[in-house]
Each structure stands twice: as C-alpha cells, then as structure tokens.
Amino acid sequence: MRRILLILALFILLMNGRHPALSPGLESGLLLIEAEPLALTSAAADATAFGPLRLTGAWSLTSPREVFGGISALMVRADGNLTGLSDSGELFEIMRPGRPGVGKVQSLPRWVVEQDWPRWKMDSESLAHDPVSGRSWVGFEHLQRICRYTPRFRRVEACVAPAEIRHWPSTGSIESLVRLSDGRFLAIAEMAQDRSGAFEALLWQGDPVARETPPPLRLRYHAPAGYRPTDALWLGGDRLLVLNRRLTLAHGFTARLSLVRLPMFKDGAELSGTTVARLEPPGLADNFEGLALGWEAGQPILWVVSDNNRFALQRTLLLRFALPSDWIGQGLRP
Secondary structure, eight states: OHHHHHHHHHHHHHHHOOOTTOOSOOOOEEEOOEEEEOOOOTTTTOGGGGTTOEEEEEEEEEOSSTTOOOEEEEEEOTTSOEEEEETTSEEEEEOOTTSOSOEEEEEOOOOGGGTTSOGGGOOEEEEEEOTTTOOEEEEETTTTEEEEEOGGGOSEEEEEOOGGGTTSOTTSSEEEEEEOTTSOEEEEEEEEEOTTSOEEEEEESSOTTSTTSOOOEEEEEEOSTTOEEEEEEEOSTTEEEEEEEEEETTTEEEEEEEEEEOOOOOTTOEEEEEEEEEEOTTSSOSOEEEEEEEEETTEEEEEEEEOOTTOTTOOEEEEEEEOOGGGOOTTTOO
C-alpha cells in the first residue's frame, strides 16, 4: 500500500509540475552540494543492463538548502564541472565528484515584468549550449517558450513562443532541446503525440529565437513502448541519444536510453532508435531526466541525472558512464 501511495503522489507531482512553496526571488551564492557514492548492489552494477555503456560512478547528491533539487537538464562546463537546471528556474553549479570545492546556485535571469512571478511558473525543462559563443537556450514547458541567454547566464537576450508548440501539453512540451554543431536546433515533446503514438518533434534550421530563422520542420520520434522522452543528446554525425522515462504502479520509475541514427531531415521525417541501456529496479532507478556529454582523458563520458521532484522519498542521482568512442562523430571530439 505504501508503494502505491508513493507512486500516486509522484503521478500528481509529474502532472502539475508546480512547487507552490517556492517563493520568487533567489540570490546567487555558494551552495553546499554533497556527492555521496552509492554502494551498488549486484543488480545495480549489472553490466548487462547498460549494454555498450560502462558504469564508472554513481552518486546521490544532497544539500542542506531546500532550493536544491528538481534537476531536469544537465550540462558539462568548460572546466569539467556540471551545471544542473531545475524545473523552477535555478542553475546549480555542481563540482564533478571527487573534485574539491563548493557548488553555487543562481536564478535564471528574468525580464523585469516577470521578477515577481512564483518559481513554479518558470518551468525550465530543457537546456542547449553553444561552446563557441558561450550562449545557452532554455526550453520552458509552462510558458511554452524558448529563451536565449548570454555566456554564464548573465542576462536573457530574447525569447520566443513558437506557434508550432502551442498545442503541446503545458506540462509535457519542450522536455528535450538539442543544438547541432551547424546551428540547427531539435526539440522533442514529452507528451504531444500523433495518432500513431509518435512524439512530435521540431527542427529549426537556425536559432529558434532569431526572427530570421524560418518555421521548423515537423518530425516524429518513436520512443520505446510505454515510454516518454525526457532528454536528448547529440553525439555528432548522425547519432542522437534519447533518454526515455516510464512510471507505473508495478515497477515505479524505469528508463531506457535509445541510440537514434538520424535520417535525412525533411518534413515528416521519422526518428526511431535502438535501446542500448536500461535503468530499472532492482538496479539503478529513479526519475531520470537529464543527459550531458563530457570528456575525461580524451574519452567520452555520459552523465545522467534524476529529478527528485523535491520529494523526500526520491533522490537526485548522478550517474557516470564511459561511452564507446566510435559513437562520437566529427564536431564533438576534443
């Protein structure tokens, strides 16, 4: 009965996506974030669940401050540390596990007229970054918009509410936002599906926030049966890694990582992949929502993070996997 009540509570949290206890206004500053290594059971460390991926670390992230949590997107910084984006408009600078130092927290910059909005309204769910210019783009579900920020998120430059996503569910829209190295952007809806069950996706030929960018192509993403896409990561070339999540009464949270070979982009193009890793009980399982690509000693590293919904019975888990080197295409190798 306790398990059923827990999962029902999580269903409610995921449906409304609001954190009414969080007041507006948050000053930037240091934030103690502790990374406790997980004592992995044999099931959690079962390499067969991860296919070609090799688990090289797993941690539970905690902080004494209530603001920490709700991480829905992840980015690797130039210094190798991580930036986590919460679903209420906060950025957490997280030291890479094993490195000394203290984390930081800052709010995403807002327009003046939005300064007093409650933080639940800033439902920031996806993040893309251009390492050359230093700019970043954030997808907001509740507001149904994409905003562009200057390097290190010092200020917001511009925002757009694309007409093509207005019919997407406000709590299940821009969950994935990917920038390709040639400047194109791909967004995948979490809940907007067509009659076949495929998830709607959009491809912009340039910056979606720029006025000169033409309307996007409409694509379709096929997730594993019963799963919804929660993040995507371009690996270079024609490879896209998609994180898919499911929540059921029988199994709680489970996740699938799908490797997609991108087709020639044209209106109506189909995206489908092959499951390459599973995150499920009795092994590593939680509400996994964020992916990021990093490098260690010249080797590609995949980081995966979970959103604890700021719920006492969930955790913020951070996983590190070694990726096959031949998965990484031109344009992403260091």
